[in-house]
Amino acid sequence: xxxxxxxTKQYGPKxxxxxxSFSVEKGEVLAxxxxxGAGKTTTMRILTASMPATSGSARVAGYDCFDNPxxxxxxxxxxxxxxxxxxxxxxxxxxTFVGRLKGIEPERLPGALDRTLEQLSLGExxxxxxxxxxxxxxxxxxxxxxxxxxxxxxxxxxxTVGLDPKQIIEIRQLIKTLAGSHTIILSTHILPEATxxxxxxxxxxxxxxxxxxxxxxxxxxxRRSEKVSLTLKSPTPDARDRLxxxxxxxxxxxxxxxxxLVEAELGHDLRDDLARFAVRxxxxxxxxxxxxxxxEDVFLRLTQHEEGVEAHP
Amino acid sequence: xSPISAIVRxxxxxxxxxxxxxxxxxxxxxxxxxxxxxxxATASNRSLQMLRGQxxxxxxxxxxxxxxxxxxxxxxxxxxxxxxxTMRLFAEEKKLKTMELLVTSPVTITDIVVGKFFAAFTVxxxxxxxxxxxxxxxxxxxxxxxxxxxxxYLGVLLMGGLFLSAGLLxxxxxxxxxxAVILSFGGLLLFWLFGWAGQVFADSAFGxxxxxxxxxxxxxxxxxxxxxTSDVVYFTAxxxxxxxxxxxxxxxxRWR
Numbered sequence: 001x002x003x004x005x006x007x008t009k010q011y012g013p014k015x016x017x018x019x020x021s022f023s024v025e026k027g028e029v030l031a032x033x034x035x036x037g038a039g040k041t042t043t044m045r046i047l048t049a050s051m052p053a054t055s056g057s058a059r060v061a062g063y064d065c066f067d068n069p070x071x072x073x074x075x076x077x078x079x080x081x082x083x084x085x086x087x088x089x090x091x092x093x094x095x096t097f098v099g100r101l102k103g104i105e106p107e108r109l110p111g112a113l114d115r116t117l118e119q120l121s122l123g124e125x126x127x128x129x130x131x132x133x134x135x136x137x138x139x140x141x142x143x144x145x146x147x148x149x150x151x152x153x154x155x156x157x158x159x160t161v162g163l164d165p166k167q168i169i170e171i172r173q174l175i176k177t178l179a180g181s182h183t184i185i186l187s188t189h190i191l192p193e194a195t196x197x198x199x200x201x202x203x204x205x206x207x208x209x210x211x212x213x214x215x216x217x218x219x220x221x222x223r224r225s226e227k228v229s230l231t232l233k234s235p236t237p238d239a240r241d242r243l244x245x246x247x248x249x250x251x252x253x254x255x256x257x258x259x260x261l262v263e264a265e266l267g268h269d270l271r272d273d274l275a276r277f278a279v280r281x282x283x284x285x286x287x288x289x290x291x292x293x294x295x296e297d298v299f300l301r302l303t304q305h306e307e308g309v310e311a312h313p
Numbered sequence: 314x315s316p317i318s319a320i321v322r323x324x325x326x327x328x329x330x331x332x333x334x335x336x337x338x339x340x341x342x343x344x345x346x347x348x349x350x351x352x353x354a355t356a357s358n359r360s361l362q363m364l365r366g367q368x369x370x371x372x373x374x375x376x377x378x379x380x381x382x383x384x385x386x387x388x389x390x391x392x393x394x395x396x397x398x399t400m401r402l403f404a405e406e407k408k409l410k411t412m413e414l415l416v417t418s419p420v421t422i423t424d425i426v427v428g429k430f431f432a433a434f435t436v437x438x439x440x441x442x443x444x445x446x447x448x449x450x451x452x453x454x455x456x457x458x459x460x461x462x463x464x465x466y467l468g469v470l471l472m473g474g475l476f477l478s479a480g481l482l483x484x485x486x487x488x489x490x491x492x493a494v495i496l497s498f499g500g501l502l503l504f505w506l507f508g509w510a511g512q513v514f515a516d517s518a519f520g521x522x523x524x525x526x527x528x529x530x531x532x533x534x535x536x537x538x539x540x541x542t543s544d545v546v547y548f549t550a551x552x553x554x555x556x557x558x559x560x561x562x563x564x565x566x567r568w569r
Contacts, residue, residue, distance in 0.1 A: 050416040073419040084414035088330045100319030101418045
């Protein structure tokens with residue numbers, strides 16, 4: 001559905017994105033993950049055919065973003081980071097205007113309007129001025145704007161930024177219901193969000209793709225060792241040294257007097273051994289868990305590695 | 314409905330939901346009303362004087378002594394008022410980031426520019442139509458020719474269109490409405506002064522070019538009742554050129 005090849009964009013001497021390539025299949029949800037200023041918005045703008053790239057090519061729904069901007073724009077629903085709302089209009093007036101702008105035929109417009117209002121539960125505020133709506137409703141009107149012409153592709157730039165937790169869950173739920181019937185690209189710098197909604201994650205840093213994979217594989221690929229966190233009730237002072245002597249243990253890090261982070265060789269699950277060892281020494285086993293690498297760790301490791309700084313365990 | 318008419322309707326609507334159109338139209342109509350009153354009062358004073366001096370009712374040309382000064386002054390008022398009509402057209406869209414909706418919709422930049430121009434022009438023409446109250450109220454009591462009046466209105470429409478397109482350009486280069494007003498006001502005044510500069514260098518080719526570039530002379534022809542191809546071409550070409558420049562400016566902003 002979306003093919004991006006060797007995309008580069010320069011603003012004067014500054015390179016916003018460099019040699020970005022990825023593709024998204026029909027019905028897939030792809031998350032663009034990266035710190036602010038990494039080039040997420042630039043990539044999205046190029047995909048919406050509203051900004052030309054310096055070099056490289058991008059195709060959406062079979063149309064080239066540079067050669068057929070009108071077809072690309074028709075196939076895309078775009079929600080920019082700041083929802084483009086005319087606040088002096090009511091919700092219905094605004095969506096009617098957007099519908100006409102997107103080229104919906106007049107006889108189909110009322111149907112499209114009702115479907116979108118229904119889809120986003122905007123019925124109760126349909127006659128209200130957008131200026132008087134809460135932040136969450138404004139964001140939903142922004143999404144309605146992207147959906148009114150029922151595009152096959154949705155591009156959402158930080159769709160949950162500035163919302164409260166309940167609204168964030170609502171928007172994520174909505175994105176999940178839209179997945180499958182729509183191809184979705186969303187950007188975020190909030191890591192759990194990528195985990196929550198996307199099947200695939202592209203990590204972008206300083207304009208370059210540093211990793212692209214499904215979330216599980218990303219963390220597996222970057223995991224170099226098994227880590228187990230061990231919490232004890234009454235460890236003896238020599239507990240750290242004695243843990244070190246267990247076979248397979250690479251290192252033991254004492255996070256606080258009662259918590260130990262035990263690192264073992266890859267593929268070596270120490271939990272059973274550790275439990276037995278703790279019981280035998282009468283340390284009072286409180287908690288034992290495998291530390292999996294979160295997307296957050298993956299992200300930090302990938303991006304900080306670039307600057308030569310080792311990620312925290 | 315085509316996307317371009319969606320833009321025109323949205324723009325016209327937004328003139329009337331904000332106080333701008335009402336304030337601009339009120340100020341404009343108040344000034345024109347006062348101006349017309351003063352012109353008529355001056356004319357009646359003059360005719361009374363002539364009546365006393367000659368003993369008979371003089372044959373006064375109302376087109377000459379009432380409408381011409383009104384239209385000449387209307388041009389100056391437009392210079393002040395038109396930038397207020399155009400200042401927000403692009404500046405506000407850029408400031409509120411709604412421009413992003415327009416440029417990601419299946420419309421061309423030409424559609425956007427032309428749509429906005431037509432909306433502003435429609436509001437301006439409506440405002441101008443209300444000034445017709447003056448001549449209509451005068452018609453039962455005085456005799457004057459309608460034809461020069463109509464060409465004068467055509468002149469105001471064309472010149473207003475030129476001012477609007479220049480104002481649109483000014484709004485296109487900035488996202489600050491105050492800067493848009495100052496730029497368009499300054500630019501229009503500059504072209505206005507070209508007329509004077511043209512008189513200073515009247516005997517050189519340079520002076521002739523300056524005079525041609527100034528809207529003043531072209532407008533005066535039309536107020537006198539003279540419609541020439543040269544003048545009509547001047548205004549329409551000017552409008553098209555300004556809209557073209559606006560298109561280039563907006564287009565270039567896509568690259569940044």
